Amino acid sequence: MRSFLIGLLLVVILFSLVLAMPSLTEVPGHPKAPDFALPDLDGKVHRLSDYRGKVVVINFWATWCPPCRKEMPSLERAWQVLRKEGIMLFAIDVAEDENAVFAFVAEHDLSFPVLLDEEGGVIGRWSAKGLPTTYVVDPEGRIVYKATGPREWDDASILEQIIALKRAP
Amino acid sequence: MKALSWLAVGILAVSLKSAQGVAFHIDPHRPSWVEAFYLARGLPRSIAHAISQACVFHVRMENRSQAPIHVRVERWRIKALGKERPVKGRKAWDALLKEAPKAARASFYWTLFPDDIILQPGEGIMGIAIFDLPPGTPFSLTVSWQEDGEDVALSLSDLRCPTS
Numbered sequence: 001m002r003s004f005l006i007g008l009l010l011v012v013i014l015f016s017l018v019l020a021m022p023s024l025t026e027v028p029g030h031p032k033a034p035d036f037a038l039p040d041l042d043g044k045v046h047r048l049s050d051y052r053g054k055v056v057v058i059n060f061w062a063t064w065c066p067p068c069r070k071e072m073p074s075l076e077r078a079w080q081v082l083r084k085e086g087i088m089l090f091a092i093d094v095a096e097d098e099n100a101v102f103a104f105v106a107e108h109d110l111s112f113p114v115l116l117d118e119e120g121g122v123i124g125r126w127s128a129k130g131l132p133t134t135y136v137v138d139p140e141g142r143i144v145y146k147a148t149g150p151r152e153w154d155d156a157s158i159l160e161q162i163i164a165l166k167r168a169p
Numbered sequence: 170m171k172a173l174s175w176l177a178v179g180i181l182a183v184s185l186k187s188a189q190g191v192a193f194h195i196d197p198h199r200p201s202w203v204e205a206f207y208l209a210r211g212l213p214r215s216i217a218h219a220i221s222q223a224c225v226f227h228v229r230m231e232n233r234s235q236a237p238i239h240v241r242v243e244r245w246r247i248k249a250l251g252k253e254r255p256v257k258g259r260k261a262w263d264a265l266l267k268e269a270p271k272a273a274r275a276s277f278y279w280t281l282f283p284d285d286i287i288l289q290p291g292e293g294i295m296g297i298a299i300f301d302l303p304p305g306t307p308f309s310l311t312v313s314w315q316e317d318g319e320d321v322a323l324s325l326s327d328l329r330c331p332t333s
Binding site: 121149 | 209210272287291295
């Protein structure tokens with residue numbers, strides 16, 4: 001009886017966690033994503049418009065931001081799934097020194113491209129109000145989803161929302 | 170308007186949740202921490218020091234309700250030294266940061282709690298709030314947001330600006 005009750009409690013907890021998991025919010029009108037050209041940590045410049053035809057996930061973050069740090073491991077796990085689907089992911093660090101970003105990326109073994117928006121000029125052209133903020137851009141270069149605050153990026157429902165954009169008309 | 174109130178004890182952190190499930194958390198930052206934090210963000214020492222003396226708190230809001238909420242810092246009110254005024258938003262700090270490097274200004278801007286933000290159910294955001302009061306000043310704070318089409322206000326009294 002006791003183990004049954006413990007099991008029931010675990011099911012209830014898991015169920016409530018699933019219910020509490022915020023998904024991605026659809027952006028009304030799917031506005032055109034502002035283009036950018038930013039360097040990664042190796043100095044290679046990535047231009048968003050060069051990825052037209054692909055779904056692109058863009059995460060604005062900073063190393064000092066606790067929720068940004070918290071979501072990085074799940075973003076890395078999501079990247080391992082998304083890259084196999086041909087989906088691109090950029091984490092754009094906002095207004096920080098390259099050395100601080102490099103140290104964080106090395107410490108957390110992040111393998112997705114991390115870009116540097118050192119003077120905050122790029123994030124200023126998006127509608128972000130705080131960090132972290134993440135956008136999902138469809139193959140036509142339109143912003144379809146937005147997430148304010150952290151997410152568990154490898155959550156199945158979130159991955160499904162992103163991957164489904166490959167098939168969207 | 171729904172109103173909630175809470176008596177905060179000294180400068181201890183306070184966490185509250187509205188009836189609909191919006192969680193509000195406020196936590197003081199000591200001046201020494203603030204100065205070191207902004208020096209590390211590239212602000213000149215004089216500016217980092219000035220900010221550190223301006224009553225700095227960490228603020229976090231989480232929308233655990235079933236509807237979006239709209240938060241506008243300009244509608245928050247602070248009462249101290251016998252006067253009541255709005256909480257200063259990001260633009261209010263432009264003059265102080267005029268001489269700071271552009272990257273450091275941008276970094277400062279993004280550390281602040283957003284002036285105007287909509288949080289969907291399940292979403293949360295955090296940032297720094299600067300109340301522009303001398304260290305040790307007692308004050309009360311009323312934060313507000315729109316929740317399910319209704320204004321909700323939350324009053325925190327007996328707060329005190331952190332000291333070293």
